[in-house]
Amino acid sequence: MPHGAAAALIVAVDPGELPTERFGMLHRLTVAQWATVRDACCELRVMAPGSVFSRKGQPLSESILLVDGLIGRHVANRRGQREMVAIEVPGDFVDLHGMPLGHLDHDVTVLSESVIAVFRHERLKKLVDDDPELAIALWAMTLIDAAVHRHWSFRLGRLATMARIANFLCEVDTRLGLSGRSDASGFALPLTQNDLADACGVTPVHVNRVLRDLREGGYCSIRDGRVHFIDRDALYQVAEFDPSYLYISSYDL
């Protein structure tokens, strides 16, 4: 398969493989709500990195939950300028907003090999029609998404590049931590410097230099698709990271 192609489902998996335990942002649902939602899943798929799950404007009839891996959402203009406007970690609904809206304003791209759970809109619609509490819970999950967007605007508009990249890393660390995918030594982050540049609104060359500064400044280093903390507290400090926008305290942990 040619590199960078808009590839393709690798393999379909039995939806029974979907964890019965909540993980990540799914902790916002009660145990009963997750059981209800989980039952509505029609399919599990494994997707290859580089594949495009859906494109801006395309009519949608299903939404997906990320079970494992990393997915990005990108806004692009005609000139091919691309900005990553969101990154999804396990436990996130990637495009639940496609259900009320019908189509998306951005592309959805698989950043690293991912397992996704597919939900047909008609079944989700029935769930929320029948259960106003569940509707509010799912609504709230999309609203946290929006809160993260706001934080990204703040990060892009007001933080200097070192703080900006550090802040991005802290967010991913914190969100991955919600599903046990981060520990005191660091976390897996299989992104290229190009991806980081897309997410942080700078050029790849500049990302490279700032990562060196973070490394030489004793904050963290990135090697082999993994962030290694050198001084985690210092990193959070230089990032000016305050996780309150993630609304984690209101999770049902």
Added chain:
Amino acid sequence: MPHGAAAALIVAVDPGELPTERFGMLHRLTVAQWATVRDACCELRVMAPGSVFSRKGQPLSESILLVDGLIGRHVANRRGQREMVAIEVPGDFVDLHGMPLGHLDHDVTVLSESVIAVFRHERLKKLVDDDPELAIALWAMTLIDAAVHRHWSFRLGRLATMARIANFLCEVDTRLGLSGRSDASGFALPLTQNDLADACGVTPVHVNRVLRDLREGGYCSIRDGRVHFIDRDALYQVAEFDPSYLYISSYDL
């Protein structure tokens, strides 16, 4: 009253003054839905510019709809750095997301004298519990909010400053146009250059220079709190503005 103080309700108005006709984003509701929502309004208020409607973290029991004026939402950190992460125009629900979430991750500030309609969460909750279609419609309105956030991330991350400021102006023009508040000559925009700087992630000094470039480049000028088009098409061009992210085509006009 001291200048810049966190002031104050000017006057309460009879909720009967709330228009029976839909305006702006409210066109996304059906006529019947708007009648239902409108009935749930408990109060109309006029607020002075500079007053803070609500602050990050503060528990909320009501949400507001902007009827007239301009309202900004700001994210700030401890160091006092402030970024405007959203601007609200008439017809927008300013903090509907406060209902499912309970508190906000940002401040809500009145940018110019505004009329707001107040809705108690308990009444909104009852509306959405009783009417799944209305719930989805309100949900979708908050999702368009998120789509605008994504566009702001794109704008901040990928557009050069002139395109960035122009793009901001085009967005406000388009959104104000939905309630007849913009015409071929321009539109009222009672913001300071400082506000523009907050919204576009640059310094006020730089905003000033770029506004001069826009003026001398024959795009638009800002005088007396009003944007005057010199060449509206050229402005939209230099802004690389594509309004699809506003989901206007799916309005019930």
Added chain:
DNA sequence: CGGACTCTTGAAATTATTCAATCGGGGTGG
């Protein structure tokens, strides 16, 4: 081995910020 992609570094050019100063209008206190 060739090709594609990623990471890395240097140097020059460009963009944006910072610091400093001026100007004008609107409102305030004397």
Added chain:
DNA sequence: CCACCCCGATTGAATAATTTCAAGAGTCCG
């Protein structure tokens, strides 16, 4: 009533941050 003050707008000059252009090294893969 008027001098004063604050704020917003404006400009210049020096400094700092970032991009652009160019080149080279390492790696993976067919």
